[in-house]
Amino acid sequence: EAQVTQNPRYLITVTGKKLTVTCSQNMNHEYMSWYRQDPGLGLRQIYYSMNVEVTDKGDVPEGYKVSRKEKRNFPLILESPSPNQTSLYFCASSLRQGMNNQPQHFGDGTRLSIL
Amino acid sequence: SQQGEEDPQALSIQEGENATMNCSYKTSINNLQWYRQNSGRGLVHLILIRSNEREKHSGRLRVTLDTSKKSSSLLITASRAADTASYFCATPYTGANSKLTFGKGITLSVRP
Numbered sequence: 066e067a068q069v070t071q072n073p074r075y076l077i078t079v080t081g082k083k084l085t086v087t088c089s090q091n092m093n094h095e096y097m098s099w100y101r102q103d104p105g106l107g108l109r110q111i112y113y114s115m116n117v118e119v120t121d122k123g124d125v126p127e128g129y130k131v132s133r134k135e136k137r138n139f140p141l142i143l144e145s146p147s148p149n150q151t152s153l154y155f156c157a158s159s160l161r162q163g164m165n166n167q168p169q170h171f172g173d174g175t176r177l178s179i180l
Numbered sequence: 181s182q183q184g185e186e187d188p189q190a191l192s193i194q195e196g197e198n199a200t201m202n203c204s205y206k207t208s209i210n211n212l213q214w215y216r217q218n219s220g221r222g223l224v225h226l227i228l229i230r231s232n233e234r235e236k237h238s239g240r241l242r243v244t245l246d247t248s249k250k251s252s253s254l255l256i257t258a259s260r261a262a263d264t265a266s267y268f269c270a271t272p273y274t275g276a277n278s279k280l281t282f283g284k285g286i287t288l289s290v291r292p
Binding site: 069098100105106107108110113123155157168169170171172173174 | 220222279283285
């Protein structure tokens, strides 16, 4: 089954404790992206990757890191999480994005609470 | 920055009625997409309409696009309780990123 898998689905942690949210897709998609969703603010892009070893900042990259060593994986790293990073996070992928005609496939989300 | 803005923010209808949701955007686009998000889940792609198309159908969904008014509408006919969800329009960002920019969404409640 074609899917985007995020782990963990839920995480409660404390300020400053490094964490990684994994994202994996099995559709051989080139484009992958991370979003955060906050009430009243909608979906905001954090980072994106056009292909392996190609990543770039989205709208709200501060406090986050990503890597794209393999096509299928795109982990989101919070080196020193802070309470303002408490949010619902989504990973998404699409075949490619350069053509602007590709639907995105989303994971089920990771709800992070930073205390 | 927000490209697409949905209207209304919330909509409550009775099962069997039609639901109409609107999206307006600011800059020229080559396509517009609609997504659905069930509570606590990820977004699911519903339909993509290209700038040279005026109307597109998919099952009970009908999407229109008016590029002169920079607006789109999503019509769900004969709504069901299972259609209760948030609906988002998404438009391509015209910068180098080529990302999709999502609106803040419309919350649709369908009462049984």
